[in-house]
Structures are given as C-alpha cells and as structure tokens.
Amino acid sequence: xxxxxxxxxxxxxxxxxxxxxxxxxxxxxxxxxxxxxxxxxxxxxxxxxxxxxxxxxxxxxxxxxxxxxxxxxxxxxxxxxxxxxxxxxxxxxxxxxxxxxxxxxxxxxxxxxxxxxxxxxxxxxxxxxxxxxxxxxxxxxxxxxxxxxxxxxxxxxxxxxxxxxxxxxxxxxxxxxxxxxxxxxxxxxxxxxxxxxxxxxxxxxxxxxxxxxxxxxxxxxxxxxxxxxxxxxxxxxxxxxxxxxxxxxxxxxxxxxxxxxxxxxxxxxxxxxxxxxxxxxxxxxxxxxxxxxxxxxxxxxxxxxxxxxxxxxxxxxxxxxxxxxxxxxxxxxxxxxxxxxxxxxxxxxxxxxxxxxxxxxxxxxxxxxxxxxxxxxxxxxxxxxxxxxxxxxxxxxxxxxxxxxxxxxxxxxxxxxxxxxxxxxxxxxxxxxxxxxxxxxxxxxxxxxxxxxxxxxxxxxxxxxxxxxxxxxxxxxxxxxxxxxxxxxxxxxxxxxxxxxxxxxxxxxxxxxxxxxxxxxxxxxxxxxxxxxxxxxxxxxxxxxxxxxxxxxxxxxxxxxxxxxxxxxxxxxxxxxxxxxxxxxxxxxxxxxxxxxxxxxxxxxxxxxxxxxxxxxxxxxxxxxxxxxxxxxxxxx
Amino acid sequence: xxxxxxxxxxxxxxxxxxxxxxxxxxxxxxxxxxxxxxxxxxxxxxxxxxxxxxxxxxxxxxxxxxxxxxxxxxxxxxxxxxxxxxxxxxxxxxxxxxxxxxxxxxxxxxxxxxxxxxxxxxxxxxxxxxxxxxxxxxxxxxxxxxxxxxxxxxxxxxxxxxxxxxxxxxxxxxxxxxxxxxxxxxxxxxxxxxxxxxxxxxxxxxxxxxxxxxxxxxxxxxxxxxxxxxxxxxxxxxxxxxxxxxxxxxxxxxxx
Numbered sequence: 001x002x003x004x005x006x007x008x009x010x011x012x013x014x015x016x017x018x019x020x021x022x023x024x025x026x027x028x029x030x031x032x033x034x035x036x037x038x039x040x041x042x043x044x045x046x047x048x049x050x051x052x053x054x055x056x057x058x059x060x061x062x063x064x065x066x067x068x069x070x071x072x073x074x075x076x077x078x079x080x081x082x083x084x085x086x087x088x089x090x091x092x093x094x095x096x097x098x099x100x101x102x103x104x105x106x107x108x109x110x111x112x113x114x115x116x117x118x119x120x121x122x123x124x125x126x127x128x129x130x131x132x133x134x135x136x137x138x139x140x141x142x143x144x145x146x147x148x149x150x151x152x153x154x155x156x157x158x159x160x161x162x163x164x165x166x167x168x169x170x171x172x173x174x175x176x177x178x179x180x181x182x183x184x185x186x187x188x189x190x191x192x193x194x195x196x197x198x199x200x201x202x203x204x205x206x207x208x209x210x211x212x213x214x215x216x217x218x219x220x221x222x223x224x225x226x227x228x229x230x231x232x233x234x235x236x237x238x239x240x241x242x243x244x245x246x247x248x249x250x251x252x253x254x255x256x257x258x259x260x261x262x263x264x265x266x267x268x269x270x271x272x273x274x275x276x277x278x279x280x281x282x283x284x285x286x287x288x289x290x291x292x293x294x295x296x297x298x299x300x301x302x303x304x305x306x307x308x309x310x311x312x313x314x315x316x317x318x319x320x321x322x323x324x325x326x327x328x329x330x331x332x333x334x335x336x337x338x339x340x341x342x343x344x345x346x347x348x349x350x351x352x353x354x355x356x357x358x359x360x361x362x363x364x365x366x367x368x369x370x371x372x373x374x375x376x377x378x379x380x381x382x383x384x385x386x387x388x389x390x391x392x393x394x395x396x397x398x399x400x401x402x403x404x405x406x407x408x409x410x411x412x413x414x415x416x417x418x419x420x421x422x423x424x425x426x427x428x429x430x431x432x433x434x435x436x437x438x439x440x441x442x443x444x445x446x447x448x449x450x451x452x453x454x455x456x457x458x459x460x461x462x463x464x465x466x467x468x469x470x471x472x473x474x475x476x477x478x479x480x481x482x483x484x485x486x487x488x489x490x491x492x493x494x495x496x497x498x499x500x501x502x503x504x505x506x507x508x509x510x511x512x513x514x515x516x517x518x519x520x521x522x523x524x525x526x527x528x529x530x531x532x533x534x535x536x537x538x539x540x541x542x543x544x545x546x547x548x549x550x551x552x553x554x555x556x557x558x559x560x561x562x563x564x565x566x567x568x569x570x571x572x573x574x575x576x577x578x579x580x581x582x583x584x585x586x587x588x589x590x591x592x593x594x595x596x597x598x599x600x601x602x603x604x605x606x607x608x609x610x611x612x613x614x615x616x617x618x619x620x621x622x623x624x625x626x627x628x629x630x631x632x633x634x635x636x637x
Numbered sequence: 638x639x640x641x642x643x644x645x646x647x648x649x650x651x652x653x654x655x656x657x658x659x660x661x662x663x664x665x666x667x668x669x670x671x672x673x674x675x676x677x678x679x680x681x682x683x684x685x686x687x688x689x690x691x692x693x694x695x696x697x698x699x700x701x702x703x704x705x706x707x708x709x710x711x712x713x714x715x716x717x718x719x720x721x722x723x724x725x726x727x728x729x730x731x732x733x734x735x736x737x738x739x740x741x742x743x744x745x746x747x748x749x750x751x752x753x754x755x756x757x758x759x760x761x762x763x764x765x766x767x768x769x770x771x772x773x774x775x776x777x778x779x780x781x782x783x784x785x786x787x788x789x790x791x792x793x794x795x796x797x798x799x800x801x802x803x804x805x806x807x808x809x810x811x812x813x814x815x816x817x818x819x820x821x822x823x824x825x826x827x828x829x830x831x832x833x834x835x836x837x838x839x840x841x842x843x844x845x846x847x848x849x850x851x852x853x854x855x856x857x858x859x860x861x862x863x864x865x866x867x868x869x870x871x872x873x874x875x876x877x878x879x880x881x882x883x884x885x886x887x888x889x890x891x892x893x
Contacts, residue, residue: 065710122782129870137794239706240703
C-alpha cells in the first residue's frame with residue numbers, strides 16, 4: 001500500500017499556517033466532553049497533557065516512573081535548537097529546515113520539518129516564560145552555542161542540564177493543570193495494550209506497578225509519548241526503564257512501525273568497563289566544541305596520552321572533515337571512531353575508545369572557562385572512570401542513544417489508526433535517517449506545545465465523545481489478554497532471568513545490526529532472534545508474583561516485546577539496501593567509506609505492518625519528495 | 638560492544654538490607670553477600686549482581702528504585718551506612734562506585750525514612766508528596782502560546798545563574814531523608830527561590846510561597862531547625878541559602 005502523509009500543498013512557508021486554518025475546531029464548551037489519554041510524561045507527553053488540559057480537554061496522563069519529572073528527557077544535556085538568529089550569524093527558519101533535512105540524509109517529510117523549524121522559536125519563548133533559567137550573557141540576553149551538523153550558533157542551553165530544565169518547565173505546566181483538575185495523573189503505571197473500537201484508538205489497558213492490578217482507561221483519543229526503543233541494544237544511554245512496549249503493543253494492534261532501522265549511535269559516551277554494566281553514560285556532544293578527538297598514529301603506541309607528541313597524534317575528524325572538524329554530525333563521528341578502533345588504534349581497555357582532549361582549549365581559554373562550561377560533565381566522567389579530564393584526555397566511544405524511527409504518523413501526528421497520536425521520539429517524523437544534536441528537545445516540545453493542540457481538535461471535532469465504556473466487550477477482551485500474558489510470564493518456571501535474555505538480545509543487535517550492517521549480518525540476526533525468543537518462552541524465570549511491585553516482571557514484559565521488535569528492526573535494515581544517515585550498509589559506501597544513498601529506489605519511509613510472530617511484516621511505503629531542497633550528497637568535508 | 642577482559646581484583650561485601658513487603662507490614666534487616674565485585678561496578682550494578690544471585694537461589698530479589706543511572710532523574714534513593722546516597726559529595730547512589738568500598742566491608746542499605754514518604758516495598762518509597770508541593774504553586778501561570786519573545790525580558794547573568802543553582806534540584810528527596818525533622822524545606826526553598834528570582838516568576842511569588850508551604854505542611858513534612866543535613870546530603874549541593882530565601886519570601890508575603 002502507498003501511504004499518504006497528508007502534507008499540505010503550496011509554498012512550504014505557508015503550509016502550517018494554512019493547515020491550521022483548514023483544520024476543524026472543537027467548541028470551547030464541548031472540549032471537556034472529550035477525554036484524551038496521554039501516555040508518557042517526558043517533554044512531548046508533559047507539554048501535550050499540559051496544553052490539552054489548558055485548552056479544556058479532560059486529560060488523563062500516565063507514566064511508569066514515580067513522578068512525571070523523572071522521564072528520560074531529563075537526561076538530555078546539551079541544548080535545544082531554535083532559529084532565532086540572535087547571534088546574527090545567518091540563521092533562519094529556512095536554514096534550520098535545510099540543516100535538519102540534510103542532517104537526516106533526505107529521509108524525512110519536508111512539511112513536517114518546516115513546521116518544526118517554524119515553531120522552534122515559540123518554544124524558547126514559552127520555556128523562558130515558564131522560568132527555565134537558560135544561560136544568559138552579561139547583557140542579560142539569551143546565550144547560544146554551536147552543535148554538530150550546523151555552522152551557526154543556534155543551540156540554547158542551561159548549563160549541561162538543558163533537558164532537565166526544559167522537562168521541569170513542562171512538568172511545572174503539567175503540575176499546574178493537575179492542580180486545576182483538568183489533568184489526572186497516574187504515576188507508576190505501565191501501558192500494556194491499546195484498545196480499538198472499529199479500528200479507532202479509544203482506550204488503553206495498564207498495569208498499576210505498585211498493586212499489580214490490571215485495568216482499562218477509556219477516552220476519545222490516545223496520545224503516545226513513550227520515547228524511543230534504543231534499549232533494544234540493552235546497553236545504551238537511555239534509562240533502564242525505557243522500552244518499546246507501548247509502541248510495540250500499538251504496532252501489534254495495527255499501527256505501522258516506520259523506519260525502525262534508523263538508530264542513532266552517539267559518538268561521545270564513556271566506554272564500557274565490564275560485562276556487568278547496566279548502561280552507557282553519554283557525555284554531551286557540546287564537549288566537541290572545545291575538545292579535540294584523536295587516536296595515536298602508531299598501532300603499537302604504549303606511551304601515556306600526554307606524552308604522545310603532536311606529530312604522532314591523528315586528529316582524524318579534523319583531517320577527514322576540515323570544515324566541520326570535531327563538530328561533524330553524530331553518525332559520521334561515530335563511524336569514524338569505529339573505523340579507528342577497527343584499525344587497531346583504539347585506546348583504553350579493550351582498544352574500544354578514542355581520546356577527547358581538552359589540553360589545547362585549556363591552554364587557549366584557561367581551565368576556569370572550561371570548568372564553567374562543562375564542570376558537571378568532567379565531574380561525571382571522573383566519578384565513573386576515576387580519571388581527571390582536565391589532566392588527561394577523556395576516553396570516549398559511540399553508544400546507542402536515540403531512535404529516529406518509531407510509529408508512522410501523518411502530518412497531524414496521527415498514526416494510521418484514527419485517534420492514535422504519537423509524539424516525540426516515539427514517532428518517526430522529522431529526523432529522517434539521522435538526528436542532529438539539540439533537535440530532540442526541540443521536537444518533543446514542538447509536538448506537545450504547538451502541534452497536538454491543533455491537530456487533535458481536527459480529529460475530535462469529527463467524532464462523538466464517549467464511544468467506549470469501561471464495561472464494553474473490547475475492554476474486557478483487552479484485560480483478559482493482558483492478564484493472560486502476565487500470567488504466562490510468571491508461569492514459565494525456567495532458569496534464566498529477564499536480564500540475561502536482554503543481554504543476549506543486546507549482543508545480537510549490536511554485533512549484527514549495530515553501527516555497520518550487511519545483508520549477511522542482518523540475515524544472521526533474523527535467524528538468531530527467533531531462536532532466542534523461543535528459549536525465552538521456555539526457560540524464563542521471573543521471581544515474585546503479579547499482584548505486587550515486581551520489577552522482574554516489568555522487565556520480563558519489556559524484554560518479551562524487544563525480542564519481537566528487534567526482529568522487525570533487522571528486517572527493515574535488510575530491506576533498506578542503501579546507506580543513509582545512521583543506517584550504514586557496508587555494501588553501500590564510497591571509496592572513502594562514506595554512506596552511499598540510493599535515492600532512485602529508497603526515497604521512501606518504510607512503514608511495517610505486524611502480521612503475527614514468525615510471519616514477515618508487510619511493507620507499506622510512503623514516497624518522499626523534495627521540492628524545496630535538492631538531493632545532495634551529504635558532505636561535511 | 639567488546640568489554641575489557643582486565644583481571645580486576647574482586648571484592649566480597651556483606652550487605653545488610655532493609656526488606657519490607659508493603660506499607661503496612663513490618664520490615665526487617667536481611668544479610669546477603671555481594672561476590673565478585675570490581676572497583677568499576679556502580680553501587681546499583683553491585684545490587685544487580687546480588688539480585689541475579691538471589692533469583693538463582695530461588696529468593697526474592699531486593700526491590701529498589703532506579704532509572705537513568707546517570708544522576709539526573711532523581712529516582713534512586715537509598716540510605717547507605719546511614720547517609721542518603723552514601724555520602725560521596727555531589728553523588729547519587731547510581732553514580733556511586735564500588736571503588737569507594739573495600740573488600741570485606743559491611744554495608745547497611747535502607748530506604749528514605751520520613752513521615753511523608755511511606756515505604757511501598759523494600760527500598761522503594763512513595764515520594765508523591767513532593768509532586769503535591771510543586772502542584773501547589775511551583776510554576777508560572779503562562780498559557781501555552783502566550784509567551785513574549787525570550788529576549789524581551791532581560792535577565793542579568795547573576796540572576797540567571799542564581800536561578801539555575803536552585804533549579805538543579807533533582808527532586809530525589811535525600812534532603813528529607815537526611816533531615817531529623819523530615820522537612821522538605823530545601824526542596825521547596827529551591828523552587829520558590831528559582832521562580833522568585835526571575836521576573837517571569839516574581840509576579841506570583843507571594844501566592845506561590847504561601848500555597849507551597851501549605852502543601853508542605855499538609856503532606857506531613859516537618860520544619861527546618863538549621864541542622865543543614867539537607868545540603869550535606871544533596872547530590873546537587875543545593876545551598877541552604879535557599880531555605881533563608883524561602884523564609885524571606887514567606888515573611889514578605891505575610892507583611893504585604
């Protein structure tokens with residue numbers, strides 16, 4: 001089937017304004033008759049729930065954490081992009097649009113990206129008004145810094161804690177609505193099923209993580225803001241609780257999963273230290289503004305980093321990409337690091353690491369300036385590695401970080417299932433095959449504050465409120481299904497723990513579908529994953545009971561979903577027989593090892609329809625056309 | 638990802654852990670051994686190892702809150718050897734590493750203990766009371782879309798920095814757990830100070846301080862008697878000067 005993203009037509013500058021006018025509105029006094037279920041309370045979810053509650057809708061919001069303020073958006077460090085052009089350095093909405101489409105390697109829908117760039121400026125204003133303490137210069141004006149993939153300084157920040165501050169801003173707006181009674185909050189709650197009525201999303205089934213009770217919540221629309229699926233690699237920069245469960249349950253009910261193979265591997269993370277490790281820690285990409293990345297030129301280098309003279313160091317990013325240097329985009333920097341380590345010049349234990357060196361900027365600017373800019377990151381580095389980044393170069397290595405893919409949505413952020421909206425990292429919309437730094441925060445808040453408040457009205461205005469009642473057969477069937485699957489997880493009585501299975505799946509995903517993929521490696525993954533899945537359903541051991549706070553059970557459910565989702569990711573990667581952005585197929589590279597796109601055959605978004613376990617999912621294509629930007633080879637040289 | 642195969646020296650530690658099945662059940666200490674722990678294990682990774690062992694032995698694993706494991710979400714919450722987050726300066730439990738311990742050590746692990754934080758299970762407590770304090774007024778009442786240009790209201794760098802110092806609070810509740818009165822004054826003071834310092838928040842400062850303090854009392858938090866244990870245990874080193882600011886803002890609201 002050919003999918004229609006329903007992009008508005010006409011000059012791109014006017015698309016969003018025109019579309020806003022064309023959409024239907026819900027009468028103010030009717031809004032409270034509609035109930036909206038918002039799942040997830042990160043930037044997208046909290047801003048959506050707050051804004052919808054404020055408009056007068058009756059909102060219920062859910063998170064698995066004990067408080068909405070703990071959603072993983074909180075961990076974003078570097079900043080948020082906006083096209084304010086305050087520094088007068090040539091930025092504009094068009095340039096942010098251009099950089100994002102190009103950065104995504106021409107695999108995103110133009111109109112969506114334009115809208116993102118357009119509302120980016122409103123986000124900064126909104127957050128400043130909430131009391132987000134953005135960095136200011138001595139004149140009292142908002143300060144910006146540079147980020148990878150852009151040649152202008154458009155990244156607004158709050159120390160190295162931008163995600164925290166923006167999330168606390170959205171959380172404060174949400175808290176205000178909770179107090180006003182327009183939003184009802186359900187913390188420590190996990191969504192385990194989507195309920196459809198005649199193909200439209202009208203409810204969810206959840207498990208109360210404290211009591212273990214399964215229950216349904218009914219509404220008139222469901223908004224999934226449940227983040228990305230990058231924990232399918234087990235070790236990633238995401239929080240331990242981040243999972244694909246909500247979007248996967250929706251996929252199993254008929255929502256299409258788009259471009260799951262677009263996975264971002266972040267170049268600046270602290271290398272893994274051992275098998276027991278539970279997560280990889282990211283060091284903000286902003287460090288690349290002042291840190292220089294290098295490896296020794298010699299394969300058998302044994303001198304300590306500081307004793308290696310200039311002529312024996314290979315500043316490979318500066319060498320290969322002179323105009324962007326250490327600020328080359330994430331996918332390119334990550335692959336370059338892997339290349340150096342594969343070549344046997346990696347540093348640190350196991351040889352999987354490269355240096356990130358502040359010696360020169362400390363010499364140029366003084367240690368105080370570096371401390372002022374990044375002290376929290378240096379501190380974090382020291383706590384984890386026991387090394388002082390001011391004195392010896394840091395060691396970094398790429399790690400799974402972000403999912404560009406996600407549930408397919410149209411221009412209204414609505415999935416192919418009417419009434420199911422998907423925002424933020426959970427959808428696939430704007431980042432194409434690679435996301436630029438400081439754009440995730442921008443997207444989450446754009447979707448929540450400035451897109452969904454308009455687009456959900458267009459859908460609700462055409463529906464009758466209260467179609468699904470809690471005692472309906474659809475709810476009962478969903479509850480039975482969820483109770484059955486919880487029961488099944490608990491009854492296996494095998495020997496291996498959920499964590500062990502997740503480690504094994506993560507290893508398969510990283511080895512065969514990680515930074516570099518081939519038809520052969522993906523074929524192997526597609527053979528291995530179902531075998532592991534079968535073992536899971538025979539040999540799983542889950543301690544405890546279902547009627548209590550049971551973290552093993554929660555984890556087992558997430559692992560079960562990853563075991564299904566991971567296979568779909570590999571099938572998508574196998575189907576996409578080209579390299580683009582973060583998706584690197586070794587068969588398709590230039591003589592210099594850069595990604596080689598195939599626009600003739602793959603200029604489409606791949607949306608997969610689940611057809612049952614063990615069956616191949618069905619591919620639907622949404623063709624991508626570029627009218628405002630011409631295809632170009634993405635060069636950062 | 639190929640981990641290093643270094644031969645780290647390993648440690649064995651004795652853990653004395655608080656176990657409690659539910660809010661209304663009696664709790665008790667249980668003793669476990671943590672084996673094969675290296676200096677590179679984080680504290681929570683050490684507990685992960687212990688839990689895997691417990692499961693293999695057919696025992697119930699220890700339940701504890703954790704999520705981001707990089708010191709920012711504020712989920713992890715354990716009192717280690719009597720100190721919330723274990724006592725390392727500016728460090729949450731998840732960022733504490735086992736190199737701070739030595740082979741043969743005995744480690745006591747307990748949940749946050751405060752009247753306003755009922756224990757749900759083992760080391761997990763209900764911190765919903767902190768959300769209630771924010772809901773009472775920890776915001777500016779700006780409508781989505783109603784904001785003026787970010788640069789139309791200038792904020793001096795000192796004010797922005799002061800607000801940021803307060804805003805770094807991660808809401809973990811260590812300050813409450815450390816306080817002999819179970820007070821949430823540092824938590825509340827940080828939010829009140831951040832917003833009172835900024836022009837955007839100043840407008841509602843008086844109403845805010847009153848309702849947030851009201852919520853604080855309703856939730857069963859105690860009051861400040863200047864022990865300063867809160868700052869000492871705060872993983873973000875939030876300054877007690879924000880408690881003084883809270884008191885000043887409260888006085889202002891009383892007087893005017």
